[in-house]
Amino acid sequence: MIARVYIAGLFFLLSGCAKDPHTVKNLPVAKAQEVVKIHPNNTAFTIDSTYLESSAKNIREFYKDKKYKALWTDEKDRKTLLLSIASAEQDGLQPNDYNYDTLTAFEKNKDLNKEKSAAYDVLLTQSFYKLALHLFKGKISAASLYPDWALEQKKLDIGPLLNEALKNHTVDKIIDRCRPPHKTYEGLRKCLAYLNSMPDDGTLQTVTIKESIKENDSLDQVVLVRKRLAYWRDLEQSDTISPVYDTKAIEAVKKFQERHGILPDGAVGKKTAEALNTTRQQRIEQVVVNLERWRWFAYDFGEKAILINIPDYRLAFIENNDTIATHKVVVGRPDRPTPVLDSKINYLVVNPTWTVPPTILEKDLTPKATDDVSYFTNNNLRIFDKDSNEILPEDWKPEMAKNYRYVQGSGNSNALGNIKFNYNNRFSVYLHDTNHREMFGRSYRALSSGCVRVHKPLELAEKILTKENSDWNMDKINEMIAAGDTEKIYLKKTNNVHQLYWTAWMDKNGLQFRNDIYNLDKLLYDKLRN
Known part of the structure; x- marks a missing residue:
């Protein structure tokens, strides 16, 4: 091989x-x-x-x-x-x-x-x-x-x-x-061939949106929307004449939105218009850079692996190259991006404590605690000096902020939620639960400080642990959480983690594109063509 x-x-x-x-x-x-x-x-x-x-x-x-x-x-x-x-x-x-x-x-x-x-x-x-x-x-x-x-x-x-x-x-x-032997790579090759076979789109007019187009609106812009939907084959060519935003157009827009990772509400807002206006050449370039990325990715993801696509806000638990389950995730925002890496989960932590990392210390904790020292008590944070002596909040000095270590106690208010998945990496990032689960209801989920927050993390933990030992089940995990003690569960079997980044692929629903949330595509395309 x-x-x-x-x-x-x-x-x-x-x-x-x-x-x-x-x-x-x-x-x-x-x-x-x-x-x-x-x-x-x-x-x-x-x-x-x-x-x-x-x-x-x-x-x-x-x-x-x-x-x-x-x-x-x-x-x-x-x-x-x-x-x-x-x-x-x-x-x-x-x-x-x-x-x-x-x-x-x-x-x-x-x-x-x-x-x-x-x-x-x-x-x-x-x-x-x-x-x-x-x-x-x-x-x-x-x-x-x-x-x-x-x-x-x-x-x-x-x-x-x-x-x-x-x-x-x-x-x-x-x-x-x-x-690369992966289905996604072969799908990207098909994407490229398909895009190259499409007719020129240079005559299509730009869709300009001042207010969202909604059901039964009658506007000249609706015709332009219809023509672009027909070009991408989300709508029949025979349905491109009417200026009325009817049920057929709405269903076509929903299909288009789903293929582009946009909330499929059927309304044509600025995000949908931006995706509609993206040219065939821009999509070709997007596919080209993603082909290159897949040549970087591991040739073999491993028998068991967690595969995260950062721009899609999605985690897949795979076994022998088959997807067993998928989970929504929240990833780092553009100014604090989630790094791309390969690693292996070495242990899980039930009822984890949280040590504040340097970026959050500098950009969040220090400014907020300077304004109001009760920030520490309100967020269940304890302060320790370099000798592990505890410092009282009223003795904390902003100018000494970087000399202290800040630990948030376990519990429902803990930033890591009920469980953490640890793996070695130079960025000190990991997967974890969250005390802000409302974020998973959003379509845009680049909202964290770099770590990956997992929707329904206990289900993921159960899948990992039952592969480790058949004695594990959800009841046992819930009992540990209810006990309130912080416990590490070390793994003997290999569970690979691949935090990756790709913004285009093809699946059973056709061409799929996602926003380049960290603005990485153009930099790579220019380098490839130099």
């Missing part, structure tokens, strides 16, 4: 391709202009090692292991690789990042001398390596773009894959195996 084939630090630079190798300006002059004629009789030959001096170390070592024999003498292998490179467009990648035009020009040349044949062979190998690596782990590094993304680094030993591809003449199958 490809997920088990690893090697550390596999990076290669196509420095030998900085100039068009078809001109052979970056290769030493051959002693004899021997015509190898790769086409049409595919003659095998040996490559002078000096031709590889500008190649990356892993490329040089691969050829050395093969005693510098040409690798791509089979026409089928070459043309299959060219087709695979061309099809990279379906993954939101650009074929010429993998030397498509140069390789095509080589393939069309029926008589190549030895130095050009060597250049062609090496470039094919470099292009295979680069494409396979980009499909497996992404074109760019997540951490280089987003400082608060801490995903496990995916590693791949491409040499054995190339060996297999050439030995069995299965270049396309090996390349395909490098793609």
Whole structure:
């Protein structure tokens, strides 16, 4: 399996391709202009090692292991690789990042001398390596773009894959195996193909909303709404004429709203109008960046895992790649975003206490306590100095605020609610219950200070604990909560946590888009196209 084939630090630079190798300006002059004629009789030959001096170390070592024999003498292998490179467009990648035009020009040349044949062979190998690596782990590094993304680094030993591809003449199958195996990734590829097949939307007029459009309103803007709904196939083309906002239009808007994560109330307000006005090209770019993100995500989420999509405010509990249950979540607001990470739950805490983190201390606690020192008593907060001596609220000094530790006692008013799910990470975030459960009724739920609040968390705890030990059930959890004691429940079995971020996908209800709540999409798209 490809997920088990690893090697550390596999990076290669196509420095030998900085100039068009078809001109052979970056290769030493051959002693004899021997015509190898790769086409049409595919003659095998040996490559002078000096031709590889500008190649990356892993490329040089691969050829050395093969005693510098040409690798791509089979026409089928070459043309299959060219087709695979061309099809990279379906993954939101650009074929010429993998030397498509140069390789095509080589393939069309029926008589190549030895130095050009060597250049062609090496470039094919470099292009295979680069494409396979980009499909497996992404074109760019997540951490280089987003400082608060801490995903496990995916590693791949491409040499054995190339060996297999050439030995069995299965270049396309090996390349395909490098793609993420997840259904969401394949759905995104279908999204991209679908969007590229749609007609131009440049003639559609912008929907301008001053007041929400509601049932039976008769407005010129209704016609524009209908046309955009028809373009996205949420409404029949034959229903685009009437200026009356009738039942058909309302039902189409509800369908559109559901596909965009908007409260499906049928009214066309500013958020719905903004989604309607989003162009096909903008949606294409959105899909392209999400394809790249899914190449960053873990190749295998694990036997049991919690998968969180931050922009969708949704958590899925999965087992053997099947979704067992979903929960609404509240995530960090844009100025305090929930980080993207991979981790493992190590324990649960029933009736947790809460230690105030630095961000909340600085931005919330200190200003409020400075205004009114009763803030501590009203919120069941105790103050401790660095030696764990308790400080009375009346002795608290704002200028010393950062020198104290603040702990909120367990109970119904505790910020973490009745249960906490802990996992190691450098951001000190975790999943937890909340004492503000009314937030789950909102459609916009980027409202926390970075941690993830879970709707119906005891149901999630029960699923995790019953997998741990069949003796666990909801009654036992409720008994522990009623007892009021703070208790940790350590887990022996692995429960992975993946806090992820994607804003587009395809499911049984069609194309799905979500607001880019942290404004990350454009930054990534620009980087991908540089």
